[in-house]
Amino acid sequence: MPAVQLRLAQGTPCWVSLMTDDLAGARAFYAELLGWTYTPGPAQLGDYVRAELDGAPVAGLGVLAATGFPVQWTTYFAVDDADRTAQLVRECGGTVAVGPLQAERAGRLAIAADVSGAVFGLWQGEEHPGRxxxxEPGGPAWAELLTPDESGAAGFYGAVLGRPVAADGGASALLVDGRPVAGIRPGAELRGHPPRWRVHFAVRDADLTARRTVELGGRVLVGPHDAGRGRQARLADPQGGHFSVLEAA
Structure with missing residues (x-):
């Protein structure tokens, strides 16, 4: 009998997914940089693969469905009921762009945007509970929202996910069972870019990872520096997808 997969607690960031215009190029880049291997994903998601570390899924990579959209990473939050939570998104002033829809037996998903336009996902895990x-180096380490309206975002995510949001060192943090699972802070770094969730991956050495990113055709957006959660850097893959790396504690 297969082992029972336990769904992660509601509000927990549980998955990250990249939509790109060059899936082959993205696969090669992240395989070299973060040590990923790949397996096919649910057929309903089109040309989509799951990235793995030591046989365990850590992220998804897929192809943009239409031209003109930016290459970007999306953070998904675990929910107990994707349909109900999607309705809460609408009631709280956000929008639902995709779904909710069934991804084979893996789970049920929706892609939404908050009141400021930052895109995020909802994941009702079934056979695939998420991560x-x-x-662990190569896996997601932290999720952080950059927004021009920190208090509005805090109220939105608190209401939609049914979790408290508390002050956290000059910013805010979404709490699950009393511990911070995601950050929300003012987006002074947006500089004309829309609000967004920033994905952080754990690495052993942020400086080395930044140099390797350039060698593989990517860019360093903000060089390695020490911040509240440790040494980190902001990077971009060769297709333009922004992400951050954070040295594993």
């Missing part, structure tokens, strides 16, 4: 952020 919680952690310190």
């Amino acid at each position: 919680e952020a952690g310190p």
Whole structure:
């Protein structure tokens, strides 16, 4: 009998997915940079693969469905009921762009935007519960929203996900069972870019990863520096997808 997969607690960032215009190029880049291997994803998601570390899924990569949209990473939050939570998104002033829809037996998903336009996902895990952020190099380490309206975002995510949001060192943090699982802070760094969730991946050495990113055709947006959660850098892959790396504790 297969092992029972336990769904992550509601509000927990549980998955990250990249939509890109060059899937082959993205696969090669992240395989070299973060050590990923790949397996096919649900057929309903089109040309989509799951990235794995030591046989365990850590992220998804897919092809943009239409031209003119930016290459970007999306953070998904675990929910107990994707349909109900999608309705809450609408009631709280956000929008639902995709779904909710069934991804074979893996789970049920929706893609939405908050009141300021930042895109995020909802994931009702079934056979695939997702992956919680952690310190393992190559996997997701932290999720952080950059927004021009920190208090509005805090109220929105608190209401939609049914979790408290508390002050956290000059910013805010979404709490699950009393611990911070995602950050919300003013978007002074947006500089004309729309609000967005920033994905952080754990690495052993942020400086080395930044140099390797350039060697593989990517860019360094903000060089390695020490911040509240440790040494980190903001980078872009060769297709333009922005992401951050954070040294594993």
